[in-house]
Amino acid sequence: MNRPMLFAPQASAEFGRRVAAACGCDLSPMEEREFEGGEHKTRPLVSVRGRDVYVVQSLSGDEAASANDRLCRLLFFIAGLKDCGAARVTACVPFMAYGRKDRRTKERDPVTLRYVAQLVEAVGTDHVLALDAHNLAAFENAFRCPVDHLEAAPLMADDLAARVGDGQVSIVSPDIGGAKRAQRLQELLAARLDREVGFAIIDKRRSSGVVSGGDLVVGPVEGRHAVLVDDLISAGTTLMRAVQACRKAGARGVEAFATHGVFLPEARQLLGPDGPDRLVVTDSILPTRLADAGDGGRLVVLEASALYGEAIRRIAQGESVVALREMQPLGR
DSSP, X not given: OOOOEEEOOGGGHXXXXXXXXXXXXXXXXXXXXXXXXXXXXXXXXXXXXXXXXXXXXXXXOOSSOOHHHHHHHHHHHHHHHHXXXXXXXXXXXXXXXXXXXXXXXXXXXXXXXXXXXXXXXXTTOOEEEEESOSSHHHHHHHOSSOEEEEOSHHHHHHHHHTTOTTSOEEEEESSGGGHHHHHHHHHHHHHHHTSOOEEEEEEEEEETTEEEEEEEEXXXXXXXXXXXXXXXESSOHHHHHHHHHHHHTTOSEEEEEEEEEOOOGGGGGGGSTTSOSEEEEETTSSSOTTTXXXXXXXXXXXXXXXXXXHHHHHHHTTXXXXXXXXXXXXXX
């Protein structure tokens, strides 16, 4: 077996170390240097010639660097690896910048996700390993190089199945656009519990940036444990509306799951008295901006890094990555 080499720039080093531990290898050393005027240089400190190389970089922006900066660093590093003779380079991107800009919503709008895909391909990237794209069909169509799409739903289902007991549960989509995502979690949880799991949708519409509706729950929620699920949380406004709608509809408890905790400053409201009883995200964006919000244990971070580690191990051994989406929990 061609043992994989794994690199992670400093911004994603914590996630990278977790991935490396999960796939049974070490992070390979690399140099990162800063120069005047915001220029930078990255290079591997070991030979990559003829090797199967994986680069872990979450393309989220924060106070330390913008998404644009991290995208640029990823592109330059991949190009450098190819120049150094790497046989194959896989970009492991737990959070994809511009993933929501996958279509034109106004006249002359850019389709920025497609442009990002073109940049990734232009530097010689052979493969992309992504996690819970905002719109899977649009994401896959944006790339011409092979893409494997991982999903956090099995991790969420495992977490829920270990805690819900015998009570009735409903998986709730905060809007119509997320219905398939919520139904996927419903399917996985029902298989783990071996019993019926309800499904509901909240009526919410957005036009020209203005949200309307959001207080009508369609589906069984009364007397049940309501579990809201979405791909990401930004300001948290949609989620707060959904939490209140579920409580108004008679839910006996409300918790929220999202893969990507983008968490703008106003998202701190989610850990206030009107927020969900429990807020669960993955480690696709680290450190989470709500880590110091005094959440009283309500904020939980699941390790999607373990999912990436298993995916890399399977790719290196010629096994199926699609199998990670099967019903059974990871590792069973």
